[in-house]
Amino acid sequence: MSAVVAEHDDHHDDHDHGPAKGILRWIITTNHKDIGTLYLLFALAMFFVGGSMAMIIRAELFEPGMQFVDPQFFNSMTTMHALVMVFGAVMPAFVGLANWMIPMMIGAPDMALPRMNNMSFWLLVAGVLMLASTLFMEGGAPAGGWTLYPPLVLQTGKAFPFAVFSVHLLGISSIMGAINIIATILNMRAPAMTLMKMPLFVWTWLITGFLLIAIMPVFAGAVTMLLTDKFFHTSFFDAAGGGDPVLYQHIFWFFGHPEVYVMILPTFGVASTIIPVFARKPLFGYSSMVYATASIAFLSFIVWAHHMFTVGMPLAGELYFMYATMLIAIPTGVKVFNWTATMWKGSMTFETPMLFSIAFVVLFTLGGFTGLMMSIAPVDFQYHDTYFIVAHFHYTLVPASVFILMAAGYYWLPKWTGHMYNEKIGQLHFWLSTVSVNILFFPQHFLGLAGMPRRIPDYAIQFADWNMISSIGGFIFGASQLLFLYIVIDTIRGGTGEKVTDEVWEDAHKHGLEWTLPSPVPYHTFTTPPAVIPTEHI
Amino acid sequence: MSTNDAYYIPHKATWPIVGTSGLMIMLAGVANFLNGSPIGTTMIYVGLLMFIVMLGGWFALQSVESETGMYNHGVGISYRMGMMWFIFSEIMFFAVFFGTLWYTRNLSVPWLGGEGAKAATQQILWPAFEATWPTNGPGKVGGEFEPMGAWGLPFLNTLILLTSGVTCTWAHHGLLAKKRDQLIKGLLATVGLGFLFVAFQAIEYHEAYTEMGLTLGSGIYGSTFFMLTGFHGFHVCVGAIILSVVLFRSWKGHFQPENHFAFEAAAWYWHFVDVVWLGLFIFVYLM
Amino acid sequence: MKKTKQLFAGLTLLASSQQGAQADYTLNLMEGITKVSNHIYDLHMLILWICVFIGIAVFGTMFYSIFHHRKSKGHKAAQFHENTTVEIIWTIIPTLILVAMAIPATKAVIELDDVQDSEMSIKVTGKQWYWDYQYLDNGIKFESHLDEASEKAHRLANGNPHSVPHYLLNVDKPLVVPVNKKIRFVFTAADVIHSWWVPELGWKKDANPGFINEAWTYVPKAGTYRGQCTELCGRDHGFMPIVVIAMEQPDYDAWVKKTLAKQQEAVDLSDLSREDLMSKGASMYLKNCVACHQINGSGITGTYPALTASLRVTGPIDPLIGFIQAGTSRMPAFSKLKDDELAALITYIRNAPELGNSVGDEIQPKAITPVYDD
Numbered sequence A: 001m002s003a004v005v006a007e008h009d010d011h012h013d014d015h016d017h018g019p020a021k022g023i024l025r026w027i028i029t030t031n032h033k034d035i036g037t038l039y040l041l042f043a044l045a046m047f048f049v050g051g052s053m054a055m056i057i058r059a060e061l062f063e064p065g066m067q068f069v070d071p072q073f074f075n076s077m078t079t080m081h082a083l084v085m086v087f088g089a090v091m092p093a094f095v096g097l098a099n100w101m102i103p104m105m106i107g108a109p110d111m112a113l114p115r116m117n118n119m120s121f122w123l124l125v126a127g128v129l130m131l132a133s134t135l136f137m138e139g140g141a142p143a144g145g146w147t148l149y150p151p152l153v154l155q156t157g158k159a160f161p162f163a164v165f166s167v168h169l170l171g172i173s174s175i176m177g178a179i180n181i182i183a184t185i186l187n188m189r190a191p192a193m194t195l196m197k198m199p200l201f202v203w204t205w206l207i208t209g210f211l212l213i214a215i216m217p218v219f220a221g222a223v224t225m226l227l228t229d230k231f232f233h234t235s236f237f238d239a240a241g242g243g244d245p246v247l248y249q250h251i252f253w254f255f256g257h258p259e260v261y262v263m264i265l266p267t268f269g270v271a272s273t274i275i276p277v278f279a280r281k282p283l284f285g286y287s288s289m290v291y292a293t294a295s296i297a298f299l300s301f302i303v304w305a306h307h308m309f310t311v312g313m314p315l316a317g318e319l320y321f322m323y324a325t326m327l328i329a330i331p332t333g334v335k336v337f338n339w340t341a342t343m344w345k346g347s348m349t350f351e352t353p354m355l356f357s358i359a360f361v362v363l364f365t366l367g368g369f370t371g372l373m374m375s376i377a378p379v380d381f382q383y384h385d386t387y388f389i390v391a392h393f394h395y396t397l398v399p400a401s402v403f404i405l406m407a408a409g410y411y412w413l414p415k416w417t418g419h420m421y422n423e424k425i426g427q428l429h430f431w432l433s434t435v436s437v438n439i440l441f442f443p444q445h446f447l448g449l450a451g452m453p454r455r456i457p458d459y460a461i462q463f464a465d466w467n468m469i470s471s472i473g474g475f476i477f478g479a480s481q482l483l484f485l486y487i488v489i490d491t492i493r494g495g496t497g498e499k500v501t502d503e504v505w506e507d508a509h510k511h512g513l514e515w516t517l518p519s520p521v522p523y524h525t526f527t528t529p530p531a532v533i534p535t536e537h538i
Numbered sequence B: 001m002s003t004n005d006a007y008y009i010p011h012k013a014t015w016p017i018v019g020t021s022g023l024m025i026m027l028a029g030v031a032n033f034l035n036g037s038p039i040g041t042t043m044i045y046v047g048l049l050m051f052i053v054m055l056g057g058w059f060a061l062q063s064v065e066s067e068t069g070m071y072n073h074g075v076g077i078s079y080r081m082g083m084m085w086f087i088f089s090e091i092m093f094f095a096v097f098f099g100t101l102w103y104t105r106n107l108s109v110p111w112l113g114g115e116g117a118k119a120a121t122q123q124i125l126w127p128a129f130e131a132t133w134p135t136n137g138p139g140k141v142g143g144e145f146e147p148m149g150a151w152g153l154p155f156l157n158t159l160i161l162l163t164s165g166v167t168c169t170w171a172h173h174g175l176l177a178k179k180r181d182q183l184i185k186g187l188l189a190t191v192g193l194g195f196l197f198v199a200f201q202a203i204e205y206h207e208a209y210t211e212m213g214l215t216l217g218s219g220i221y222g223s224t225f226f227m228l229t230g231f232h233g234f235h236v237c238v239g240a241i242i243l244s245v246v247l248f249r250s251w252k253g254h255f256q257p258e259n260h261f262a263f264e265a266a267a268w269y270w271h272f273v274d275v276v277w278l279g280l281f282i283f284v285y286l287m
Numbered sequence C: 001m002k003k004t005k006q007l008f009a010g011l012t013l014l015a016s017s018q019q020g021a022q023a024d025y026t027l028n029l030m031e032g033i034t035k036v037s038n039h040i041y042d043l044h045m046l047i048l049w050i051c052v053f054i055g056i057a058v059f060g061t062m063f064y065s066i067f068h069h070r071k072s073k074g075h076k077a078a079q080f081h082e083n084t085t086v087e088i089i090w091t092i093i094p095t096l097i098l099v100a101m102a103i104p105a106t107k108a109v110i111e112l113d114d115v116q117d118s119e120m121s122i123k124v125t126g127k128q129w130y131w132d133y134q135y136l137d138n139g140i141k142f143e144s145h146l147d148e149a150s151e152k153a154h155r156l157a158n159g160n161p162h163s164v165p166h167y168l169l170n171v172d173k174p175l176v177v178p179v180n181k182k183i184r185f186v187f188t189a190a191d192v193i194h195s196w197w198v199p200e201l202g203w204k205k206d207a208n209p210g211f212i213n214e215a216w217t218y219v220p221k222a223g224t225y226r227g228q229c230t231e232l233c234g235r236d237h238g239f240m241p242i243v244v245i246a247m248e249q250p251d252y253d254a255w256v257k258k259t260l261a262k263q264q265e266a267v268d269l270s271d272l273s274r275e276d277l278m279s280k281g282a283s284m285y286l287k288n289c290v291a292c293h294q295i296n297g298s299g300i301t302g303t304y305p306a307l308t309a310s311l312r313v314t315g316p317i318d319p320l321i322g323f324i325q326a327g328t329s330r331m332p333a334f335s336k337l338k339d340d341e342l343a344a345l346i347t348y349i350r351n352a353p354e355l356g357n358s359v360g361d362e363i364q365p366k367a368i369t370p371v372y373d374d
């Protein structure tokens, strides 16, 4: 270690620093691009881990009867699949994008707090490691669902305190990451980069950062109370002592509902960044996009109990949460309409990033529609805890968040690596994914409406056909993602061999500062702030 | 506003990985300890040690960098924003427990007592229960207890914390006016009052456990009481330790009227802890 | 999109051709049999159609532009990027649509909430993993477990679900209710949260430990209605179905009379044949013990001990009786088992070849001495 330390003096100087050598480069790095890469690769790995768990779920549900796993293990898989996907894959992937892109988009030399940036990443790894370790513990991994409802979750074996502390670690990591992003955006912009000139991806992350700081401590508090209820005789969630198990649900969803918007707002941001480039038009309604994002974020704090329509809330609560939830359709609609208007009378081309973005708009809206249906409290009495909900949130998460992450990968990989990905394979990946994701999740609407509850390892015979179709779709979708893995590796190693221009996409320099930089981007960028800001969207 | 010309960017950082490992080992140790596994305690000590070394090392590094003028105005703003948002996250953490207190007092306990639409809950499940506050619930969890009064030690503690807020500000004025003597005296008083507060709280807890039958296990009253005041007390300790570091640095001659982020951060934190206590005093002790 | 639609049409055909035996299956929400469930169905359809129309409008516009405004067709990009009028329009129209939805929805919520003027009450207690029913007006009380055929089919490695009628949707003792009466349900749970759902009644309600939730129904039509627990409640959450049989009043009255009479019968302590003991024991085992100790007595390593070759099982009888009746902190107490049931159960666990035990004795009901009373 000392050898490396000796290579640099610890003082500030302006000449270009290369990265440290070897593995240590990644462990002690403070460079936003290195850390962004770490986040993205870690997220990709976790996507495969979480996806493999989903494959176990789909394999067991392929046919009625118990074939492969014990019901308890099945429940663990459901729980861990969700936790790994949410906290290990989708959230870190967006933090990775933020790390890579935000400084470049706003003309900053790096993140505002580079050392803390390093710590955020490694805390994430620590949290996920701790979570994963529970798989090997006596009594098995947590199996109470990702919502960790008491009293059930208190029946977890040795894994219980580890799961709680992993949530704490993940929480600290997210809060640090969010603080860093907010400080970067508010403090590190190039002089000409006013707030209302920022790319929407930056805007959505500014708001997402705020959401994260507001909700992660709430989740931490909730699991802390679980811990004391289990080990220190408190009665927060126990009626005998004057507490209430439903109180946990209120706290969890106060966290949990904004949490799902943490996964969708940056998605909106990336979509708003990509669509104009391939429509060759400025984004329609830039400022209304900003206000819509802010409204969604605000509303997300006051609608949480739509997850709890059946817990026995008083009538007034039921009605209030129904009305409030319905309102979210308005700002979200504004976004959908704006994307459509951006494409309208454009001059569109359909490279892979655009294809994924279009699929996102359509399939996300589908998921949004089912969300709206569930917001109607009396009807949710039927939908609640069925596969209808599973279909809803996978539409908003997989062909929305995950698709946009893929789109972002295709869109920026040439900039990051200096190599072009293979467009043919990219398009193949797109078509396979889009078709199979619908075979995977669309039938789950039917299953839910017909009465199949979620979180069950086995089901009645009448659900057999659609489950089988869904599983087949799942296997095809999963296998298709191997193509993405191949493309990422291939592009890093040289891709098509074609030399990409700085701009990569036609006229992209009008849309973002990053396209004014060389491809691949040098290790340090914008050590002096850029003078001219692209103004397409103003 | 641009602040990024010559913005200081460190090129490597070794403390984060040390701190992360320490934290992870420590938490895994606590988990093992709770599971009754013998290696737990050792892990806690190792992890804690690493964490403390990290804090010491990282803070020392920052203070050297600060004193050698490596931070320009922009860096200072980033640090301030960082601290402000960190305090915001802490506010949300306390909000959970205040929310819990509100919910149990105003909703779950009355429901258990048959109020509102939940009359059947009392009739069928807890016929003997009457909703009052404080309570340890229909199961009389933890047995008889005496609730904590407001006007003894808690009131004294309120005065102590309020005074410490004043001494802290007085120290700040000293710093701004280049009166190092006032700065050090003010900080000394603040730290002293902080630890005094903690000591009184320890006495209060001791009384609760030994004489009043009031424990963490005393149903929802005990749970909320100890969680709220306990987390607050922990924050007072942390705040007092941070202030001690600031005191030490002041004594070594650090900080300038125009450059004293560490002092400011510690002071903000202290005021935040102060305000939380006022909330506690009103909602936990008085109401 | 078009492709996917075609695909779905194909798949739908495929699926419908395969459905034979269990034909009461739809792609859409069940309409249900109660008035409330019909209202909910109507609401569901209303919102579904609204969404379909909005979807057609939005996606239609989008795909029009995707086909016509493409570079390959030489379309030149316009440069507009704002239009306050359309933005106001597309904020206001959805708002109005939402208001239109909220009105019938509010009515339905209020209707569902009203448990007043009920004619009878049933207390439903969710337990890991069965339902406990108690008729508050006449004192009938019983447990409702997954039926044995489903139990065997899903637990045995070679079980065949397809051969079991109403696989996983059948119970040993269904809940019986009269038609044309407003029935009030009160829900609670003994251990963790469960949720009681019969789709055809139109709602589900959570059963929370320590609290009571209320709901009501009015069944207009005799028949058998099936549902499931819908709140994850642990290992066997997927295996605690609900069956409601609605009967005409006279049939119901007869059922009440019969059930009450049986409930009051004293436990028959006369000796049973070995076959009877073993078969009765097997069914007690399937009902009460299999969830933890498994169908072959192997338990789950690290969590639930094996009964196969357990010294407690094969050793002296009195401590074994006491153990089962009293339970431990980790195993529930089974003081509810009657003497004849316990005798059969113990004979079974000591001798069942499936469990790999063969002590070679028989325990008769008379041999059960009250070791532990609740």
Ligand code: HEA
Pocket: A147, A260, A261, A263, A264, A306, A307, A308, A325, A326, A328, A329, A330, A332, A333, A334, A336, A364, A365, A366, A367, A368, A369, A370, A371, A372, A374, A375, A376, A380, A383, A384, A385, A389, A392, A393, A396, A397, A401, C050, C051, C054, C058, C094, C095, C097, C098
């Ligand atoms: C990224 C994730 C994401 C997103 C974006 C959403 C978006 C929405 N969700 Fe979803 N939701 C989840 C993830 C997400 N959800 C998850 C993970 C769960 C389950 C958690 C669990 O239990 O494990 C869940 C569960 C869930 C429930 C609980 C169901 C239940 O358990 O019973 C409800 C109920 O109201 C709901 C509603 C909504 C609504 C109203 C929106 C809205 O934001 C949607 C708004 C969008 C549109 C409406 C479409 C576009 C709009 C237009 C084109 C305008 C015109 C439209 C009209 C006027 C109709 N969601």
Ligand code: HEA
Pocket: A047, A048, A049, A050, A051, A052, A054, A055, A057, A058, A078, A079, A081, A082, A083, A085, A086, A090, A144, A145, A146, A147, A390, A394, A397, A398, A402, A440, A454, A455, A456, A457, A474, A475, A476, A477, A478, A479, A481, A482
């Ligand atoms: C961002 C979040 C996210 C993502 C991306 C996904 C992705 C997927 N989810 Fe997930 N899911 C959740 C969040 C997410 N899910 C949540 C929150 C729940 C609720 C949990 C709860 O109830 O508590 C849930 C629950 C859930 C269920 C319900 C389980 C139950 O109720 O018991 C199912 C069942 O089909 C499912 C399936 C899938 C599938 C098939 C994918 C696929 O998209 C995954 C595709 C990816 C891969 C497959 C990996 C890549 C490929 C390989 C590893 C190669 C090997 C491939 C093969 C062998 C074919 N999920």
Ligand code: CUA
Pocket: C126, C127, C129, C193, C194, C195, C229, C230, C231, C232, C233, C234, C236, C237, C238, C240
């Ligand atoms: Cu009981 Cu699920």
Ligand SMILES: [Cu+2]
Pocket: A256, A257, A260, A304, A306, A307
């Ligand atoms: Cu929600």
